[in-house]
Amino acid sequence: MSKMFKEWCKDAMLAVIIVLILYFFLWPMSIEGDSMERSFFAGDKVLISKVLTMAGKYQVGDIIVFRGNDRGKDIQMIKRVIAVSGQKVEINNGKVYIDGVLQQETYVEGTTKGNVNMIVPEGEIFFMGDNREFSCDSRDMGTISTKKLRGKVVLRWFPFTKITLY
Numbered sequence: 001m002s003k004m005f006k007e008w009c010k011d012a013m014l015a016v017i018i019v020l021i022l023y024f025f026l027w028p029m030s031i032e033g034d035s036m037e038r039s040f041f042a043g044d045k046v047l048i049s050k051v052l053t054m055a056g057k058y059q060v061g062d063i064i065v066f067r068g069n070d071r072g073k074d075i076q077m078i079k080r081v082i083a084v085s086g087q088k089v090e091i092n093n094g095k096v097y098i099d100g101v102l103q104q105e106t107y108v109e110g111t112t113k114g115n116v117n118m119i120v121p122e123g124e125i126f127f128m129g130d131n132r133e134f135s136c137d138s139r140d141m142g143t144i145s146t147k148k149l150r151g152k153v154v155l156r157w158f159p160f161t162k163i164t165l166y
Contacts, residue, residue, distance in 0.1 A: 024051050027151060029065060029076070035129030035136070036078055038109040039063070045158035046078075048151030056146070060084060060098065063153040063166060064127065066144055070136045076150065079127040079137055080107075083120045085146075091116040091139070108132055114139040123147070 031044040040046070040063075048065050058064060060081050068077040083089045083098050090097040094112050096105060105112075110133035120126045124143035129135025138144075156164045 025049060026154070029078075029151075031078060034134050035131050036063070036080070037131040037134075039080075039107050039130045040078065040156070043158075044156055044162070046153045047155040047157060049154045050151045052152045052154070053146070053149040058084075058125075058146075058149070058152050060087075064125070065150045065153065066148045067150065068136075068141060068144065068148075077136075078153065079129050079135070081125055082128050082138070083126040085120050085122045085124060087126075088119050089116055089126050089138075110134070125149075 026047045026049060029046050029048055031040045031042055031046065033042060052058065053064065058081055060083060062081045063078060064081055065076060065078050067074060069075075070077065082096065082103075088097075088099050090100075091112055091114055096103045096112055107130050109131040112128075112132045116139060118126075120143055123146055125146060126138045126143050128137040128139065153166050155166065156162055
């Protein structure tokens, strides 16, 4: 084989390895919509980790990405984990309780409407957007299977003035 062909093969292999690493570990995503406002705005850029959700490494407060149905459209959604399997969720008079404990949700924009009283089923997540008045979430759609998770937000990298690790 010629030296040039060997170099090309090395470069191609390196490119494949980089793509695989990015695919499984970090994936770029652009925020659309306003359901996560105060935390994220349309146009913000984030990196999501697929491997963390595949390994079950998510918890209450994490920001997750999944495919969901928002008013008849199948779209990629970004929301906050409010409760996980086995936890009791109560929403009453605009307040959120998890296992009977009032949640201090400093990141929330707007009023938390609706009444919920449920235990999150095994293998499911209860999620909501931070901009509660403009979010289609578990109050409307119910819980989602952890198998539908696409990733967990690990870094906001744009705008550069708001770089944040999660």
